[in-house]
Amino acid sequence: GYPFSNLDRKSVSSHTDASKKAIKHVQNKDGSITSTIETVINSEPNMSPEFLLEAHNYDPAKWKVKQSVSNQWSVISTKKGKQFNFQSKIVVEPIGNEIDTDELINLIVSHKEPYKREPPILLQSDSYLVVPAFDTHFNGETLKTYTKSLNKELNLINSERWQDTCLILGGDVAHVDSFNSTTTKGTQLETTDVARTVDEMEIYFETLISAILKHSNHLQLISTFGNHDKTVGYLFARLLERAYRNQPNMSFDIEPSQFKAYMLGRNFIGATHGNKGQKNYVANFASRFAEMWGRAKNRELFTGHLHTEMSKDLGGFVQRQVSTRKPTDTWTDELGVVATKNFELVQYSKEETETVYYV
Template identity: 30%
Template sequence: MTEYNFDRLQGETKFRHLVRLSVDKLNGLHKTDWLDIKEMFDFQHSGESLRKYAAGWKLLLENEEIEQLNSEEEITYKETTEILSDGSHKSDKLIRMNAEQSKDINYILEAHGFNKESWELVNAKNNIWNVYSKQDGVQSLYSSKITVKPKVSGFDVDKFLEKAKQEIIPVHIIEKVTEGIGLLEVPLFDLHFGVNTYESYIPVRDKTLSKIHSKKWDKIFFIIGQDLLHNNGFDGKTSSGTLIEKVDMDKAWDDAFTFYCDLINAAQNNSNSVECSYSIANHDDSMSWSLVKCLEIKFPDIKFDTSKKVRKSFVWNDVFIGYSHGHKGSSRLHENFLSDFGKQMAVAEVVEIHTGHIHTETAKDKFGVLVRTLSTKGKTDDWHDDNGFVGAHKRFQLFEYSPSSLDAIYYI
């Protein structure tokens, strides 16, 4: 037998509490002595009198002649829903569930009206809200408040990379270069493949290849990512689930992969060493990261950094290059990089910080730290058009360094 609840319930008066315990005693739901019930409520008659009163109360309840006891229809609870600016939703509802169900994420999502296949639970708070009604007796209800966000369509990265290792044919260095000089930085930010194509970027590829082949380099450094792809899946959404213009992601992936294979293969045969670093952005964090992992499989002789840190750095001789997409903390880039990489920046002769995101070229020298926002040659997508990021020069930049100076910027 379930343990009987002697406590006074939410919304239950002292008299109704007495009536419930007395009638339940007659119905055999508990075995408490009548004298104990009398003392519990300071009932001003004998235990036998209480038993007789209980018989009358039972009759009244059975014939529905007593006033309605806090019926289910009288349960008042202000249910609310709220849509936040980041696309997440808040819901506050009174839900009938037990203790186990209150721990079941899928049950809670569906109870609030959210499809578990489309929504992800961010947080939840459930407070018990027991009430008593004539029809159902004690009800286990919960005041349930949740925040959810749309699921970002993705795929099993581990399985994908395992298959990639089987399918991708590695390309090795043909002839090792040992006497190269200078550093070439290749930061092609905001390529947005999908809106742009391999064919439209052939002039960019050819000019970059021309610079790679212009001499033997000590180091060629690629920053890859930075909104390399326009969507983060196949449903026209960004990394945060924001709905934007949908593009052909099969072609976008193939175009981006082929584009960088052309450049990296040329670089590894024309420099002492090549390094590639993934730079996370707001459009395509999962898809572009996976693409860079595939490039890592394709070029096993090259060093890759595929970590997902928002702010990263690269050091070559007395040159420090910091880089971040610029979609987070853009107003404090100088301070944030000093906090993260202050020691490396302090000893460098050249300190550059390169960002993208707004598709517009800017440069600000702040106490010897050159913070640049790099432009793009990509087409203007809907978001940048709507937000007024239009009319900028359509071009990419390549940077050539000697061990202690920035020697040239090439516009392509």
């Protein structure tokens, strides 16, 4: 569907220097995609729709050009002779107007440049940390609200040497799941700028990750489905996986799933958004993750969804329903939801819960 990956690249490879190609793809509200490219090509382009599609990594058999603005100018290279700087912006739509979400995600993620590998500093510690991020509902205007909490999180992370850290993307990290400002199920919400939303998410979480990698021997990132942002949330987890693919002390569990678990020392850390399976948490996690469950000395479950804090012992399995600093919107206001607004982090020893921090 989307970009040609195993392709017949003959017409493009004969023109383009792929090492210098920079492409950006943005989905539009009407389902079309705007693609921009800056590159150097070895011969003058013919500017045909087929050439433009292939230059932007789209299969002409499955895509058509809706609009285009392209230009080129020649340059002289002492090593390669005459070449052309090529700039192009096109709007494309699939033939048949069908959009494959999985392939769109693959297309976007493939253009995220991985960060340079940073050699980890390994120092033995008996301190472990969970950073649960549930219901942040980033909407392009949220980051300034979370800055104070982010600074507190960074202060805590920087204050210790952590043996292992688990960062949980617990669902509803983004407020909406489409350019039409709707949730996964199509519920209409306030107008939201998705591009700015993802930018905010990158700033917030990459700042956290950078600090954790400097002060923790290992970082495990896990993600679970929310009810607002299944597609955007999964896309964002994939972007982070791509960005940190070279980091040797960071691991990922981002497969699309409602229920996740990780062993933090001998602490079983479960995670689910909190909108499904509430009546069977113990049996669900004990059966799904039997090996980890059996090894654990301490078992805890992180949930969100309700935007309120609650701690409950389910019978040897403590549920920590975490709150959020998300500003009150029309939906929560009409429901009459009143809750203390905070984020929290939880510190563990190898086998026990030590401290809950509110930030």
